[in-house]
Structures are given as C-alpha cells and as structure tokens.
C-alpha cells in the first residue's frame with residue numbers, strides 16, 4: 132500500500148495526490164504475456180533448453196513490492212528459500228507415493244496457511 136505524493140495521470144486515469152494505491156502483485160505475477168499458463172506449476176520455465184538457469188527469464192520480484200519501499204529482505208528471503216529447497220533436495224528423494232491415496236497441489240488460492 133503506497134500513498135501518491137502529488138497528482139498523477141496513469142493511462143488516462145487522474146490519481147489525486149494523497150490517494151492510497153495498492154499495486155496488484157497477483158495480476159502482475161499472473162500476466163500470461165510474461166508467464167505463459169500462469170496457474171501451472173512449471174519451475175522449468177526459468178530454465179534454458181539445456182537445463183541451465185535462464186538469466187533472461189523475467190524475475191518475479193513483484194511479490195516484494197515496488198519503488199523505494201521495496202522489501203529490503205528480498206535477497207535474504209530468496210537466498211533462504213534457495214538454501215532450504217537445495218538442502219531438502221540434497222537430503223531427500225521427493226516423489227509421489229506408490230498406491231494409496233494421492234493428492235496433487237491445485238494451486239487454488241486459500242485465505243490461510245491451513246485449509
């Protein structure tokens with residue numbers, strides 16, 4: 132949530148100074164022009180054809196906010212997640228169980244950490 136410091140015009144919309152504006156990070160991160168099939172879990176979209184990290188792939192930084200109030204913990208958060216994921220993949224084999232009930236993540240939005 133940010134406050135506009137002075138009158139502004141964006142795409143023909145007048146935004147009075149002092150207005151509260153909320154950037155729609157969700158829409159930015161689900162824009163199919165940037166992320167084709169945005170609801171599909173496909174980490175490979177950030178890899179090249181040969182499996183290397185694609186440095187040209189658009190970084191999903193919109194989750195961390197914008198402008199001069201952008202999250203200062205962005206790099207610590209990203210690196211922590213990288214270390215956690217790498218450690219899990221180093222220590223465990225991740226696969227679906229054979230037989231029994233299987234459940235796959237739907238990607239559907241829920242309002243909390245538990246359902």
Ligand code: HEM
Nearest residue numbers: 132194195196197198199200201202203204205207208209
């Ligand atoms: C996945 C993890 C994280 C996400 C998604 C996240 C996201 C955000 C977002 C959206 C904002 C608001 C930015 C804006 O107003 O435009 C923010 C602000 C902030 N974040 Fe994070 N954050 C994360 C982790 C962290 C960590 C690890 C730290 C510190 C170690 C941190 C410290 C802060 C601080 C201090 C602000 C306020 C910055 C300001 O108002 O100038 N965040 N974060």
